[in-house]
Amino acid sequence: xxxxxxxxxxxxxxxxxxxxxxxxxxxxxxxxxxxxxxxxxxxxxxxxxxxxxxxxxxxxxxxxxxxxxxxxxxxxxxxxxxxxxxxxx
Numbered sequence: 832x833x834x835x836x837x838x839x840x841x842x843x844x845x846x847x848x849x850x851x852x853x854x855x856x857x858x859x860x861x862x863x864x865x866x867x868x869x870x871x872x873x874x875x876x877x878x879x880x881x882x883x884x885x886x887x888x889x890x891x892x893x894x895x896x897x898x899x900x901x902x903x904x905x906x907x908x909x910x911x912x913x914x915x916x917x918x919x920x
Contacts, residue, residue, distance in 0.1 A: 856887030863895050872899040890919035 854862075859882035866875035879896035897913035900906075 854881075854885075856882045856885035859885060860887055860889075860892050860895075863892070863899075867895055867899050867902075872902040875899040876903065888919070890916045893919060 859878045863875045863878035863882060866872075866878060876896060876899045879892055879899065882892055883896070893912045893916035897909045897911075897916060900909035900912060
């Protein structure tokens with residue numbers, strides 16, 4: 832059930848971003864921030880990882896990803912990204 836929800840969240844993020852044209856890293860980062868604020872951490876993780884894959888790597892993005900990973904009980908991955916956020920400043 833949990834992986835199905837994550838897949839649906841990923842599809843929703845992709846569809847909303849594609850509807851507005853080709854998304855870039857900034858679009859993914861702002862989408863991750865909005866989704867996390869709404870409590871949709873699974874979709875926020877997908878958007879944050881998409882921003883990272885598109886070349887965006889900032890302390891704020893890593894913190895957002897780590898925070899959402901913590902909310903979804905993915906402690907090891909959360910630690911890694913929060914550590915990277917600290918390293919980036």
